[in-house]
Amino acid sequence: MRKVVTLLAVTLASAASAQDPLPVWPSAQQVELVEQRRADFPLSTLVKDIDWYQPQEHVAGGNAEPFQSARMPAIRASALDAAIKLAETEKSYALLVWKDGKLQLEKYWDIFSPESRYETASMAKTVVALAVGTAVAAGHIESVDDPISDYIPTMRGTPRGSRPVRAFLEMASGMQTPPFASASDGPYWQYSFGNDLGAAVARWPDGCVPQQEFCYANGNTAMLGWAIEGATGMRYADWLSRSIWQPIGARDASLWLDRAGGSPRYSCCLIATAQDWLRIGLLLLNHGRAGTEQVVPRDWIKRMLAPSPANANYGWQIWRGSPHNPGRTYGKGINAVVPAAEPFARDDVYFLDGSAGQRVYIVPSEQLVIVRIGTPSYQWDDSALPNMILAGIE
Template sequence: MPPSSFAARYGFERDTVRLDNWRQAPCNVWAFRNVGELVPSMRIRASARAADEAVGDPLGILATHAAALLRSSTDALVVMKHGRVIADYYAADFGPQDQHIVFSISKSITGLLAGLAEGDGMLDPEAPVSLYVPEIAGSVYADATVRHLLDMRITLDFDEDYLDTVGNYGRYRRAVLWHPAEARQPSLDLVGFLASLKKGPGDHGGAVSYKSPNSDMLGLVVERACGQRYADFASARLWKPMGATQDASITVDGAGAPRAAGGISMTAGDLARVGEMMRNGGRSQTGEQVLPEAWIDDTTRTGGSAEAWLAGGNFWLPDGRYRNQWYQTGYPSGAFAAIGVHGQWLYVDPSAGVVIAKLSSQPLPVDEECDRLCLSLFQAVCAAA
């Protein structure tokens, strides 16, 4: 029997992609573009707008970086300068109107929703988490504030091990329906899983300690504070006002709770629009003030603790800081970023007026060599733009 068109395109049949292998190569190349076929998802609606089209590389900005794009398993890269796309790259069978999971860039988008909720007077970052999600009494979050969540300064007894399938991280993935259930393991939804987490040594508010469940808790806080489901609030207050051209989506658990830490899928062009809005102090490309300028300034420039960042062992950006679920690089350019596993990046260089959105299907969730390569690529592109 001849291979199907699917197998001819991807090198494997669709029925070989399952919940237990969708994040592994080679299945991840297709799966990262079609998460909604594997995990229940909710739509983040955009307004009807003209769809993005590929522009290529008319200025030759990417011409010398083909090897870096290939080495870092790039599915899409969009370069925007002062709000205009000046170069882009799309891998085979992927284009400007196609969604791709952005993993932990979802955390940064959740941080923006928290900023919108605060600006609307519905959320107090200094309030206790339990004010909004009372079910977590008795968990690690019982004496934490929303600010602790925003800045990843929660003392949480949890190992952020992306390759774990049987321990606490595996239990986490099963709770959000990212991994198949196991008969010998008790079934939990996201809220139940978060309520089961325990505190580590010390008090909240110390070192920056990157733990994904904190961002899922933040997503629940935003939902409860606003009285709306995550996707509906994101659509009305972020996606439509910023001028997104395509719908996005976010995975949900069996009870409909959002995977705010990593479940958003979106287009590369709309990811670049998020970065451009950030570069412009919270304004859309049409000039609408979408997010409070003070929140953007705090997130990208003035907020965060350098001491807490280094105390958490985050030496890969020695002058960096973490604020509101975003990274400040500490570079002289003032660059800031949102980052997701398997090579997802949103890199903003205010001094050059450049935004770079990169979607990837790197085989490993964390690849430090690729990270260094990507940062060098971004700096070179910004210098040439």
């Protein structure tokens, strides 16, 4: 425990955007590291080249029970065929469709299989929110209305530290994503590829109106992760394993760290199988239950999925399909626009959004979960795949 707390204190000391002058940072060696990582980053294969992400920390899994396949399909074959065709066009690696308690479709392409693991980017954010929920349920975090500095002591006395945990869950803490076009010594790239996430996040600007303006920023999720570690006194990998990953029966997974023994990159990089992302989708679908166990409180799931005040299409680290937004945006600092040409065919769709088309869709009214993992698709249409499948349901 002492080792965990000491490591956490070092990370969080870097994270404190205090009034005291920040030390000269980054060092020449840190800039060189980021330059090297930017140069050799496998952009077109970032999802499948999981060995590139080093160092990694192990997340112990549980007993992965096989999924039942449907004997009598609940979705018309023509709809599943159309979904497969779209997935193939988008050069997918895995497509899983679950309805009414059974797998309707599980398809892998090329070398991929149920055992294959992937780096699915921001899908990891939703898992962090679930882990906050288990920390609340265990009494480690008293309330989402507490200042986040209650759980990150080095943030006490800072404007950012005074903001409630809720604001970070909603991407409404005031933090703004720094410019993508910055040099390798800038806080965006030092966060993405550097070896001191705490120091990088300390330099992310507060360019948005706290608790009023939606500004999607990876630093929000990092703050939540550090709050989990500060509240529980455990490594995030250990808390995640104990409170979620093992109870849902997931296979072993891993987290990408900024350095050996350092901070996970909470906003991304939970390296896991497609089946385990289906398990996360089912956990949400089943109101926090896995089998007979209430893994995450039912009320927490309800609160996660509710529209946040600053963005009706966002909950707590998860996206909502309604109201229809034909061009979904991420707020200040991020120019990306994700289309949904048609409204979702059901008004209760919500989804995990990993960069460039990595998705887990959940549709409670149809007891439906869809997982798509594959080659990065920068023209991904959010509603196209689920609508194809929903068209095949009577």
